[in-house]
Amino acid sequence: xxDILARLLDVLVVALHVxxxxxxxxxxxxxxxxxxxxxxxxxxxxxxxxxxxxxPFYDFFKLMGKETIIPAAARPGIYKAAPIIGLVSLxxxxxxxxxxGHSAAFGGTADLIVILYLLTIPAVALIxxxxxxxxxxxxxxxxxxxxxxxxxxLPLVMVLLAVAKKVGGxxxxxxxxxxxxxxxTNGCLLFQxxxxxxxxxxxxxxxxxxxxxxxxxxxxxxxxxEGPLIEYSGAPLAIFKLNTAIKMFVMTALFSVLFLGDxxxxxxxxxxxxxxxxxxxxxxxxxxTFIHAFTARLKIEHLFKFYWTVVAGLALVSLVxxxxxx
Amino acid sequence: MSNFYVHFxxxxxxxxxxxxxxxxxFGNKNKHVRYAISLIACLGAAAMTFYLIVPVFFRGEVIxxxxxxxxxxxxxxxGIGYEIDGLGLFFGLLTxxxxxxxxxxxxxxxxxxxxxxxxxxxFLMLAGSVLGLVFTGDVFNLFIMIEIMTFASVALTxxxxxxxxxxxxxxxxxxxxxxxxxxxxxxxxxxxxxxxHTLNMAQIAALISSKGMQPTTLLAFGTMLAGLxxxxxxxxxxxxxxxxxxxxxASVSTLFSGMVNKAGIYGIIxxxxxxxxxxxxxxxxxxxxxxxxxTMFVGVTMALAQHDFKRLLAFHxxxxxxxxxxxxxxxxxxxxxxxxxHAMNHTLxxxxxxxxxxxxxxxxxxxxxxxxxxxxxxxxxTTACFLVGAFAISGIPPFxxxxxxxxxxxxxxxxxxxxGNFIYVxxxxxxxxxxxxxxxxxxxxxxxxxxGQAPATLEKTKEVPFGMQLPMFIMxxxxxxxxxxxxxxxxxxxxxxxxxxxxxxxxxxxxxGEGYAFANGIGPQPTTFTSVSIWDPVFWLLLFVIVTCxxxxxxxSGARERGPVSLPEKTDSKHATFFGCEExxxxxxxxxxLFWGFKKDLKxxxxxxxxxxxxxTNDYALWVVIGVTLITLFxxxxxx
Numbered sequence: 001x002x003d004i005l006a007r008l009l010d011v012l013v014v015a016l017h018v019x020x021x022x023x024x025x026x027x028x029x030x031x032x033x034x035x036x037x038x039x040x041x042x043x044x045x046x047x048x049x050x051x052x053x054x055x056p057f058y059d060f061f062k063l064m065g066k067e068t069i070i071p072a073a074a075r076p077g078i079y080k081a082a083p084i085i086g087l088v089s090l091x092x093x094x095x096x097x098x099x100x101g102h103s104a105a106f107g108g109t110a111d112l113i114v115i116l117y118l119l120t121i122p123a124v125a126l127i128x129x130x131x132x133x134x135x136x137x138x139x140x141x142x143x144x145x146x147x148x149x150x151x152x153x154l155p156l157v158m159v160l161l162a163v164a165k166k167v168g169g170x171x172x173x174x175x176x177x178x179x180x181x182x183x184x185t186n187g188c189l190l191f192q193x194x195x196x197x198x199x200x201x202x203x204x205x206x207x208x209x210x211x212x213x214x215x216x217x218x219x220x221x222x223x224x225x226e227g228p229l230i231e232y233s234g235a236p237l238a239i240f241k242l243n244t245a246i247k248m249f250v251m252t253a254l255f256s257v258l259f260l261g262d263x264x265x266x267x268x269x270x271x272x273x274x275x276x277x278x279x280x281x282x283x284x285x286x287x288x289t290f291i292h293a294f295t296a297r298l299k300i301e302h303l304f305k306f307y308w309t310v311v312a313g314l315a316l317v318s319l320v321x322x323x324x325x326x
Numbered sequence: 327m328s329n330f331y332v333h334f335x336x337x338x339x340x341x342x343x344x345x346x347x348x349x350x351x352f353g354n355k356n357k358h359v360r361y362a363i364s365l366i367a368c369l370g371a372a373a374m375t376f377y378l379i380v381p382v383f384f385r386g387e388v389i390x391x392x393x394x395x396x397x398x399x400x401x402x403x404x405g406i407g408y409e410i411d412g413l414g415l416f417f418g419l420l421t422x423x424x425x426x427x428x429x430x431x432x433x434x435x436x437x438x439x440x441x442x443x444x445x446x447x448x449f450l451m452l453a454g455s456v457l458g459l460v461f462t463g464d465v466f467n468l469f470i471m472i473e474i475m476t477f478a479s480v481a482l483t484x485x486x487x488x489x490x491x492x493x494x495x496x497x498x499x500x501x502x503x504x505x506x507x508x509x510x511x512x513x514x515x516x517x518x519x520x521x522x523h524t525l526n527m528a529q530i531a532a533l534i535s536s537k538g539m540q541p542t543t544l545l546a547f548g549t550m551l552a553g554l555x556x557x558x559x560x561x562x563x564x565x566x567x568x569x570x571x572x573x574x575x576a577s578v579s580t581l582f583s584g585m586v587n588k589a590g591i592y593g594i595i596x597x598x599x600x601x602x603x604x605x606x607x608x609x610x611x612x613x614x615x616x617x618x619x620x621t622m623f624v625g626v627t628m629a630l631a632q633h634d635f636k637r638l639l640a641f642h643x644x645x646x647x648x649x650x651x652x653x654x655x656x657x658x659x660x661x662x663x664x665x666x667x668h669a670m671n672h673t674l675x676x677x678x679x680x681x682x683x684x685x686x687x688x689x690x691x692x693x694x695x696x697x698x699x700x701x702x703x704x705x706x707x708t709t710a711c712f713l714v715g716a717f718a719i720s721g722i723p724p725f726x727x728x729x730x731x732x733x734x735x736x737x738x739x740x741x742x743x744x745x746g747n748f749i750y751v752x753x754x755x756x757x758x759x760x761x762x763x764x765x766x767x768x769x770x771x772x773x774x775x776x777x778g779q780a781p782a783t784l785e786k787t788k789e790v791p792f793g794m795q796l797p798m799f800i801m802x803x804x805x806x807x808x809x810x811x812x813x814x815x816x817x818x819x820x821x822x823x824x825x826x827x828x829x830x831x832x833x834x835x836x837x838x839g840e841g842y843a844f845a846n847g848i849g850p851q852p853t854t855f856t857s858v859s860i861w862d863p864v865f866w867l868l869l870f871v872i873v874t875c876x877x878x879x880x881x882x883s884g885a886r887e888r889g890p891v892s893l894p895e896k897t898d899s900k901h902a903t904f905f906g907c908e909e910x911x912x913x914x915x916x917x918x919x920l921f922w923g924f925k926k927d928l929k930x931x932x933x934x935x936x937x938x939x940x941x942x943t944n945d946y947a948l949w950v951v952i953g954v955t956l957i958t959l960f961x962x963x964x965x966x
Contacts, residue, residue, distance in 0.1 A: 161755065
């Protein structure tokens, strides 16, 4: 019997990780706060006062309470399930990051590839939800979302391979745990000069993945009325908004794990979470708010070209440098 | 009767051929007799093949069988020998599974066609030839099986030429290019016979090993490799595949992707790893890996531009074969594990996808993506099966495609690390990128066929009968099982095949007598399976439960659906609906093509590809000739 109890306890611990820390709850609170900080800082840059930092929470809860209307042309099941699929895969991502003392909850050997796949799922959920809503604006939006996804995926793959090569040397390391362990002994990857182009490329991938200006072609409020989200209302819309906020947190946290290393504070894991959040906030302001404040939206074909030439070029430089042992 | 099973391989092959003739004699009048003969032959052959798992996989035996008891005399093999090692049985199992599923599917799927006697005759010929191809130990017998396979395939491709005239065109292309491939293989066999004076593969392997590579053997290797590459539709030989897969009945397309191009891959592995043992040459590894990477990239980008469900699947089939060839070509153990595992997964998910395409055709009468839509509501079970297949081929965890692709990425990058060659890094990046493009392409199909609004013509579409659902369910279950229990699958199914590939000495000894391999310089190379851990299935099962709970919660939660709203009939732009999946039939808004931005930036590439895929048999034959010349030249320059 104790065996079964121990096993049950294991399952319970995993469930807690999934639902509370560092999974759903932590990611949601962190993400919404980041979104608030983003809006506040942007407002100050534009000489506005801006909303309070907790405004995204208000928005979220208000939307949750609103009536959900499903268009007649939509497929209700898919339409309602799409945001949930995105939310689940995003909060799963948090479990791969080694931020709470011991190790990542899913610290297998192949986290990087799993993360690569999990990162595409929110975009796919948006595409599927949008196509289930049956609006022409959603149609244009999902077409753009698809091309954006193809755009940033190439540099992302190269960045991850460069990191794996740099850390692994002769033996490849694909696990995030291994990457942060390496940085504990050898210092942050960000301060290896050969990795700086890759870090820059990753910083440019973050806004496209999250979908902030100038890379918000898929949602483009002023042009195609939020594209895939046009027909959404009530709770599903709230969850999609939450997904965008969590994406900010997940992507910036991924950057900090890949290039800054583990925040290992032993038993003070909550403090570790806080430090991670502060780093994420700085990165958010750096790569999303700043760029947002002084750019206008790109055209989709320009965006695609930008990612497959400039950003992929940066990543390639790092990959080649790392390849020659630099 | 301790080892009665040594007769199983030959009985299963002969049984299928015999049934082909019986169908023609007795089955032309009565459909029940016809189907009973076909089903019994397929069931019997599959059961016997599956029984061989016990001796070959579990006990590690290599089964040899000499036709008519003509055993080697005086050190030379005269008779035709069947030899089943782990590799042969691995592909034999894939073959058996494919034709079993396809024959189950055919009963209802083909019921509206005429001349079904011919259909089942050709079907059984095709099944028997591929099974014979993977079981035979005789290189000329291999050629004969390739010929039967090619001609049965050609005839089956043209089977619906009455309803679809383009089927004849597809069959003609396949016939011309397939014949070039077969002739090349025959030339190689003749040259081999010239140098080694034997046709037995085990003995050829031993003699080439002891004599070393001579110019004649090199030429034989080049032509045979090119011939088999034509059979497995590797770029630049892929052109007939698209037409053939698209125009053949879906049950036959399942056979093509599940076993016909696997037969080509089997041949390439047998040729490079065992017959000529050339996989220790870095240059050959580079050639096969580059061919594989090219195949996957060209295949997937062409798939993005397709408007026909089955044609799109055909290009994905080409693309996935690229993965297999690339991984096998790496020449490392991990590459072999990844490649063979992916070959198996490809049989499962691509067979499943072709079956769903067949179900869609059965229910609606078309596979044109522009004319389909909204089938999810009307065919829920087919949709569910399609989604499993689509997730699996896109490599989304926890389906089987993810497990094998992950091993392939790791193998490619490990190879890059070991050899220090930057080309392998590019190949790894290509492999990862192609996976995303596959996902993108399947989102388009999902949107265009199953979601969105149904055109008025499809309002009355019904779910397909249970006889067609059953094989789809079995394939879906296997896709999920192989993904969740990937480690067990690798240990029990893939590992014996890899061991057979890396241990040619046992293959030679079983056929030619103990010690023959060692005398000719082939030593044993036992390998051990280095466990690759990807994830803990228990955690993923738990997550799966959580996801299901969450989705159910939302689905049940009280979102109000509007009652039926009468939309205006006329096409006012205000009410125009389209789903961004296919051409602007539904809307006047620009950019309705799902990959518009992508295609615009790469229009140079797509223009070149469009020009190359001209649809002219002459051009395609020219490509084949150029490809063959290059491969042959390559073998002379880099392998001698």
